Amino acid sequence: MRTGDSGLTGLASRAGRWLGVAVVLNGAAAAMLVLQLIVLARIVADLAFQSHGFGAEAGRAGWLAALLAGRALLVWLADMAAATAGMKVATALRADVLAHLLRVGPLGMAGLGAGEAVTTLTDGIDALEPYVAHYLPRAAMMAVMPLMILACVAGLDGWSFAILACTGPLIPLFMALVGYRAQAIMDRQWTQLLLLGSSFLDFLQGMTTLRLFGHARQAAAAVACMADDYRRTTLSVMRVAFLTSAALEFFASLSIALVAVVFGARLLAGHADFRTAFLVLLLAPEYFMPLRAFSASYHARQNATVAMRRVAALLALPEAPAAVAPAEPLRGAVAAIACADLSAGYDAGGAPVLEHASCQFLRDELTVVVGESGAGKTTLMRLLLGLLAPSAGRVVALDEGGQAVAGPWRDRIGWVPQRPCLPFGTVADILRLGAPDADLARLRAAAAQADALAFIEALPQGFDTPVGERGARLSGGQARRLALTRALVRDPAILILDEPTADLDPESEKRVAEAIRHAVPGRIVIVTTHRQAVIAQADRLFSVAGGALRPLSISERAAA
Structure with a gap:
């Protein structure tokens, strides 16, 4: 049949x-x-x-x-x-x-x-x-x-x-x-x-x-x-x-x-x-x-x-491996994310995009991942977000004592993609996608942290201003800072950003990079980028090349 x-x-x-x-x-x-x-x-x-x-x-x-x-x-x-x-x-x-x-x-x-x-x-x-x-x-x-x-x-x-x-x-x-x-x-x-x-x-x-x-x-x-x-x-x-x-x-x-x-x-x-x-x-x-x-x-x-x-x-499409969250609640604060001997790819039997990658991302540090297009930066982000299952190794969250954190720690991730989705609605509507019960004071605090409060209040109706489909009434830098605000409204323990300053002019790039730097205290912040404005703010720098992930020294960081 x-x-x-x-x-x-x-x-x-x-x-x-x-x-x-x-x-x-x-x-x-x-x-x-x-x-x-x-x-x-x-x-x-x-x-x-x-x-x-x-x-x-x-x-x-x-x-x-x-x-x-x-x-x-x-x-x-x-x-x-x-x-x-x-x-x-x-x-x-x-x-x-x-x-x-x-x-x-x-x-x-x-x-x-x-x-x-x-x-x-x-x-x-x-x-x-x-x-x-x-x-x-x-x-x-x-x-x-x-x-x-x-x-x-x-x-x-x-x-x-x-x-x-x-x-x-x-x-x-x-x-x-x-x-x-x-x-x-x-x-x-x-x-x-x-x-x-x-x-x-x-x-x-x-x-x-x-x-x-x-x-x-x-x-x-x-x-x-x-x-x-x-x-x-x-x-x-x-x-x-x-x-x-x-x-x-x-x-x-x-x-x-x-x-x-x-x-x-x-x-x-x-x-x-x-x-x-x-x-x-x-x-x-x-x-x-x-x-x-x-x-x-x-x-x-x-x-x-x-x-x-x-x-x-x-x-018939297969569900993502992280579709079913653990039933147990999150216990303990997330102090670090550890990647242990990670390997991952997209084609069964094909060459892995990442192979035997090991690293740690620490709280209160801005970690930047660089690499050429197609090197594996996006694959690493997908592994961290739980959108891709590793073929080998694992990703775990660690507490202050270095022990694995039990529970759905990925629920504490704030994610800002390269092309953030800003659906039709007001500024407040867009920001509350991250936290539906957030009041105006909470929205203002997150906007101030993302350096977005000034331009939001300068809009004709402030937080009640419609921004149009896909943020049509905003500039590129404003849209990026609004997406960062939306992620911060959730008060995430882990903040992951993919090319947050791509296609921005130098002034907008600088403002977005400084906003990311201000969001670091109390969080694990991981950014993939090619842009120097963000690299200059990094506390730790990793390079992805040929399927390998390795830290960069001070001299290599200057070259990057």
Whole structure:
């Protein structure tokens, strides 16, 4: 069984009781429909052939109205229950996928395109809602209602039962044959949607670069071309859907016409009575109605199958080794971090990026790690953060007595990446990402320590000033100091910064370097950088080269 199919099987169990309620209510509505048609056939036969007046049929007319109203109410309740089931499944699955991606971490998602992940979490999971809300209830009714009507017709007329029993299965058979072709088109349509979403996101993120190099029009034309390809594929899906509906209507009309012709001949010969013939002709279209409804929602299953494969691919990503934190609380202050004989790489069986690296990072010292691009600085940071599991050796936190600190010591890490994420919101909103319960006094203290308080208070609304998406209203140096403030709001025992002064002008670089120096007392501060302004502030300096980590002497430090 394919991954998408097996994943869809589990969606029915996720829907829980709401889906069961929808099926039961639809079954009760189907039973009311059969009773409604029986009463209607009796009323028409009595009026036409028994010389009854309208007054004599008032009681049956009341029952007919009650059945009609009851069936309408049951169908409405069933649709509401099915829609609730679909929304609950989509919401729960989206939360599960997002929680899993958070456990996977950035390293596990490095090979996953942002556009692909976003499209799967939005359009992909949205495509599963119609499958639960429409396809599954209609699939159940396709089995319940035709069997109910066949049982009723079998008690009325054997010829009609034989005709309906023989022509009914032809429709699902033809739909299955057409479905194989439709599934291939759905696969292509979903692939094109992922490419369109990923490319559109890439073009938006690189709009400045595209405009500077004069390629903005070409990028827009490429997106338009992909959108047009997706439109044509969608029309292909619609053509297949129309073909399926036309085939279903043809077989249904042919079957109903055959029943009518047979009954007409038998009525003329006097071998059948009007009420039976009229009732069977009323039931025959309803026999095919669930098949029509199922056909209309069949594309929902094909779309959900493709989407579920993408969802399953996200859920199959391995979780980061530090995803499960120790249950025991942190005991003891962190005085140092020791790396003992560390080796780590990214490809199984490949050459390690770091090999047999050993060092210590001490409290109250600014430790700077230098090295060429690709030498292993980022790998070392990932090992310290717990985003990458070492292939050999270990990273431990030590207390004042040199003993290993028990508990989740990585929860005390403050992290400032090279390109800090500043989501849309006010300055206070961004800073409280590190500590949601922090009051204004705590924010001001952290901002003062990061040399950010002056520029924050100079903003039009101070800490309540919106900074725009990705800190669009801030300069590069201001954004870096704001990210440092956010890390310091948590009062971390360990502060790790990756290229904190990259792409800054000399004045901004100097201010950020001094802010980092002021954050050192009482903490372990580790910085990776190429810039002299930060290197000049270092208490200890390590170099990463050729997979080895070694301390630099005073003369080597001057050369660095």
